[in-house]
Amino acid sequence: MKSLSNKMAHIESTLFVHQSLEDVFAFLDASESHAKFIPNMTEFRQTSSGAFGKVGALAQGLLNYFGLIKIGVQYEIIDHEWNHRLAMRGQIGPVSFKDGYILKRNGNGTEINFWLDLLPTGWAKLLTPFAGIIGRIHAWETLRNLKRELQNIGG
Numbered sequence: 001m002k003s004l005s006n007k008m009a010h011i012e013s014t015l016f017v018h019q020s021l022e023d024v025f026a027f028l029d030a031s032e033s034h035a036k037f038i039p040n041m042t043e044f045r046q047t048s049s050g051a052f053g054k055v056g057a058l059a060q061g062l063l064n065y066f067g068l069i070k071i072g073v074q075y076e077i078i079d080h081e082w083n084h085r086l087a088m089r090g091q092i093g094p095v096s097f098k099d100g101y102i103l104k105r106n107g108n109g110t111e112i113n114f115w116l117d118l119l120p121t122g123w124a125k126l127l128t129p130f131a132g133i134i135g136r137i138h139a140w141e142t143l144r145n146l147k148r149e150l151q152n153i154g155g
């Protein structure tokens with residue numbers, strides 16, 4: 001029987017911050033920022049030469065759960081539009097994903113739309129019933145952490 005969709009889950013969540021669109025994008029466009037707000041990310045570094053935000057740029061991260069489980073994450077920038085959007089494709093073990101940030105000026109601040117597509121590979125397809133919950137928790141934690149970090153840089 002053929003699956004109707006390879007997508008485990010599509011999550012979108014929006015956050016408003018009082019920082020300027022330019023400051024928010026500059027923060028997201030710096031590779032060193034991502035370890036500060038991605039949940040459980042203890043390392044994040046660019047592995048390709050050139051600017052981080054350019055399409056095709058590569059990065060590697062390390063997730064750490066409870067100090068016991070360490071999981072490598074591979075990233076590739078797949079969309080970059082200055083002061084508007086940044087998106088990546090990645091791989092965490094048997095789970096592929098795409099995620100990104102779309103920014104929009106909103107009054108005296110910035111609206112950040114975070115989206116996440118979790119894509120099954122191999123045995124990870126068994127996680128499909130839980131993917132929506134896992135994705136929503138990840139999106140909530142990501143935006144909570146991002147808001148905290150953006151407040152720390154001022155506005």
